[in-house]
Amino acid sequence: MLFRKALSGVLIASALGSSSAATLDPNDKAALGAAAHQATANLVGLYNAEEKAGLTAEGSFDQSKFSWFASGIVWGQVLSNSLVFGDKSQDATASKAIGVATFGIGDLLGGPMRSFSEKYRGKWNDDLGWWAFAMMTAVDAYGKDAQIAGGAKFLDAATLTFNQMHEQYDMTCGGGIYWSRNREAEKDADYKSTISNTQFVQLGARLAVATGNQTFLDLASQTYNWLKTSGLVTADWKVVDGVHTTTCGVVNPRAWGYNAGVMLGAAAYMYKATQQQSYLDDAKNILNVAVASFTQNNVVYEPGCPYGQCGRETPMGKPQLIKGMAQLYTVSNDPAVKAQIQTVIDTTLASAVKNCDADWWCSSEWTGTMAPTKEAYDQAGTAELLVAAAMVHGATPPAGTTAGGLGSAAPTSSGPAGSSGSSGSTAASPKVNSASASNAGILGTFIGALMGGLVGW
Numbered sequence: 540m541l542f543r544k545a546l547s548g549v550l551i552a553s554a555l556g557s558s559s560a561a562t563l564d565p566n567d568k569a570a571l572g573a574a575a576h577q578a579t580a581n582l583v584g585l586y587n588a589e590e591k592a593g594l595t596a597e598g599s600f601d602q603s604k605f606s607w608f609a610s611g612i613v614w615g616q617v618l619s620n621s622l623v624f625g626d627k628s629q630d631a632t633a634s635k636a637i638g639v640a641t642f643g644i645g646d647l648l649g650g651p652m653r654s655f656s657e658k659y660r661g662k663w664n665d666d667l668g669w670w671a672f673a674m675m676t677a678v679d680a681y682g683k684d685a686q687i688a689g690g691a692k693f694l695d696a697a698t699l700t701f702n703q704m705h706e707q708y709d710m711t712c713g714g715g716i717y718w719s720r721n722r723e724a725e726k727d728a729d730y731k732s733t734i735s736n737t738q739f740v741q742l743g744a745r746l747a748v749a750t751g752n753q754t755f756l757d758l759a760s761q762t763y764n765w766l767k768t769s770g771l772v773t774a775d776w777k778v779v780d781g782v783h784t785t786t787c788g789v790v791n792p793r794a795w796g797y798n799a800g801v802m803l804g805a806a807a808y809m810y811k812a813t814q815q816q817s818y819l820d821d822a823k824n825i826l827n828v829a830v831a832s833f834t835q836n837n838v839v840y841e842p843g844c845p846y847g848q849c850g851r852e853t854p855m856g857k858p859q860l861i862k863g864m865a866q867l868y869t870v871s872n873d874p875a876v877k878a879q880i881q882t883v884i885d886t887t888l889a890s891a892v893k894n895c896d897a898d899w900w901c902s903s904e905w906t907g908t909m910a911p912t913k914e915a916y917d918q919a920g921t922a923e924l925l926v927a928a929a930m931v932h933g934a935t936p937p938a939g940t941t942a943g944g945l946g947s948a949a950p951t952s953s954g955p956a957g958s959s960g961s962s963g964s965t966a967a968s969p970k971v972n973s974a975s976a977s978n979a980g981i982l983g984t985f986i987g988a989l990m991g992g993l994v995g996w
């Protein structure tokens with residue numbers, strides 16, 4: 540649930556010492572690989588330190604500072620480094636975190652604690668979708684039988700997530716998947732968000748490519764068509780935010796870059812699964828409107844949110860537009876589309892890199908000048924941007940980074956929830972009300988994982 544429930548952003552602007560800034564020629568494959576590796580290693584290093592301090596839970600960075608869904612995005616980016624240019628150095632950490640997030644049973648909703656996850660732990664359909672993308676990237680990098688550390692197969696977990704999302708499809712407003720999984724929620728229970736639907740299409744197309752199973756494609760295609768007929772992808776190719784089912788036909792016109800980005804990726808994978816040119820034609824139209832809406836002088840930005848002022852999660856948005864563009868680049872057969880995407884990615888990268896230091900600590904600000912920090916929200920976006928650049932230019936993994944893997948597939952001795960690293964966490968008191976606390980009691984073995992973290996929204 541990007542942005543809607545976000546805390547207000549904190550502005551950390553200051554002059555950047557020019558002597559320590561990073562430099563990068565994206566055509567230098569060794570330099571690009573080294574930069575993507577180091578930016579990602581810094582990011583995962585933050586997770587490792589938080590895990591040591593007992594601040595991680597549910598496979599996520601410290602949730603008092605970093606939302607659970609955003610960690611799903613990070614693990615997807617980490618595994619993309621592996622898939623795109625063979626840097627496997629952080630894959631075992633990603634695999635272990637996904638093992639924790641899926642409770643050692645390959646289920647993001649935690650099996651018997653499903654209803655609790657949906658109602659009290661903020662597991663909305665779009666939150667699940669980001670994690671499922673990470674699982675599919677592991678499948679693409681390691682194959683269909685690849686196992687999550689400590690648990691099930693990545694492919695089975697992604698399939699289960701797809702099916703769980705599809706349970707939330709109904710014919711109100713002609714189709715579509717709800718945003719929240721809780722139809723009794725006080726707020727937005729009736730909202731069909733664009734993001735949960737674009738994710739579902741992309742996930743289905745990726746599963747179809749990986750397995751050849753037509754069911755995935757049929758369901759993805761049904762939802763793809765609904766995105767257009769519902770008006771969430773407008774007649775003039777804007778990708779808007781969603782629709783309340785109490786007012787079908789009256790869409791929420793707010794446009795975010797990540798909605799367009801995941802739609803671009805969805806169209807790219809639909810093309811990959813079907814070879815139908817119409818998906819690339821749609822994508823070209825969506826790309827043109829997105830570039831007009833979300834770039835300034837070819838640098839991707841979030842209109843109306845200068846310096847990330849639309850909440851703490853805002854920095855996770857624009858990298859997803861970049862990622863969708865890179866996904867389209869890899870399947871496009873149109874030189875003009877490819878050139879347009881390369882221009883945006885290269886220009887954005889050149890601007891963003893000015894806010895990174897020589898050790899590849901970066902800032903979430905890509906347009907103006909802002910000092911880097913050692914915070915995950917500042918690091919994650921530029922790490923994603925670097926791997927997107929590697930999708931366009933190619934990159935060489937630094938020496939010693941290609942030998943890693945997904946880590947041990949053997950179950951951990953402490954049981955399904957035991958590897959969460961959350962025991963003894965005193966970082967934040969969990970926001971559970973009495974109803975949820977009593978549910979948790981019933982749910983026995985999962986309590987450690989539940990109480991370890993904080994869902995701030």
Ligand SMILES: *[C@@H]1O[C@H](CO)[C@@H](O)[C@H](O)[C@H]1NC(C)=O
Nearest residue numbers: 698699701702752753754755
């Ligand atoms: C294809 O996927 C669907 C949805 O997960 C599943 O129900 C079906 O059994 C699969 N078919 C085959 C042949 O594997």
